[in-house]
Amino acid sequence: MTRTGAPKPGRNDPCYCGSGRKYKDCHLRQEEEWRSQQLRLRNAQDSLLQRILAMATDAEAADLRTAFDRYWNGRYQFEQLAELNEREGYGADRFMVWFAFDYRQSDGQTLVSRLAKTIDQSDLPPLERQLLPQWVDVRLRPYRVERLRPNAGANLRDLLTDEPLILADSHASLRLELDEVIVGHLVPVDTPLGANQSNYYLAGPAAHLTPDTAEPLRAFADIHLAAFRRNHPDAGWLELLRERSEIFSHFILILPTDKPDPERIQRFIAETRQQLLGE
Numbered sequence: 001m002t003r004t005g006a007p008k009p010g011r012n013d014p015c016y017c018g019s020g021r022k023y024k025d026c027h028l029r030q031e032e033e034w035r036s037q038q039l040r041l042r043n044a045q046d047s048l049l050q051r052i053l054a055m056a057t058d059a060e061a062a063d064l065r066t067a068f069d070r071y072w073n074g075r076y077q078f079e080q081l082a083e084l085n086e087r088e089g090y091g092a093d094r095f096m097v098w099f100a101f102d103y104r105q106s107d108g109q110t111l112v113s114r115l116a117k118t119i120d121q122s123d124l125p126p127l128e129r130q131l132l133p134q135w136v137d138v139r140l141r142p143y144r145v146e147r148l149r150p151n152a153g154a155n156l157r158d159l160l161t162d163e164p165l166i167l168a169d170s171h172a173s174l175r176l177e178l179d180e181v182i183v184g185h186l187v188p189v190d191t192p193l194g195a196n197q198s199n200y201y202l203a204g205p206a207a208h209l210t211p212d213t214a215e216p217l218r219a220f221a222d223i224h225l226a227a228f229r230r231n232h233p234d235a236g237w238l239e240l241l242r243e244r245s246e247i248f249s250h251f252i253l254i255l256p257t258d259k260p261d262p263e264r265i266q267r268f269i270a271e272t273r274q275q276l277l278g279e
């Protein structure tokens with residue numbers, strides 16, 4: 001049971017759950033324990049992400065270069081990496097997160113899955129150990145912002161699966177606008193009291209796109225999935241994204257930055273369809 005927005009009972013009032021016991025002897029304790037666990041998990045999220053990004057920074061230069069070309073699709077040279085935070089809205093940071101979560105190294109593993117495989121030999125703190133296995137399949141994905149919850153985060157919807165998600169990241173939510181599309185890495189962290197779905201937090205910065213991009217972005221993803229299924233008939237979104245989640249970066253790169261240009265987006269979708277499906 002969650003009590004978002006409900007008035008808080010006094011410590012000696014009867015508990016809201018109807019148990020007949022005082023609040024302080026019933027759900028208050030449980031809520032306090034959950035809140036401190038949530039805080040510990042949030043801290044673990046921060047330190048695990050920093051650990052993963054440090055692995056990315058230490059990666060082989062050759063791998064970083066190959067990944068860079070895939071992500072930026074020839075738009076920039078690797079030597080420009082340092083400029084991209086400025087020029088492409090945290091582009092350098094977004095690329096490093098993608099490199100860590102999505103790019104498969106020579107052994108076929110991402111840096112995240114490699115760390116998860118060696119978890120038993122590692123000296124990861126217990127809460128990071130608890131989080132890491134759930135992060136292995138996190139990939140760059142698009143989400144629509146459906147509701148802003150002041151000081152508490154936002155309700156998002158996965159643009160590919162239509163699944164609703166809670167972004168509990170109140171800090172990141174300050175930068176969100178209603179109905180916009182964000183493209184980023186959402187990691188599950190804590191599970192609210194009585195809920196069966198995790199709260200999500202943003203790992204690194206997201207790209208922010210205007211609401212009119214939602215429909216063409218979904219069409220673009222559908223074309224890629226249809227093309228991928230020619231060789232992998234049973235593939236779903238996760239199988240596609242394990243291979244080529246950089247397509248979302250390519251989509252972002254064709255978006256106009258000064259004024260809306262729906263024709264340009266439609267042309268790009270048509271070209272993609274022609275190229276991948278021959279239609």
Ligand SMILES: [Zn+2]
Binds near residue numbers: 015016017018019
């Ligand atoms: Zn109670």
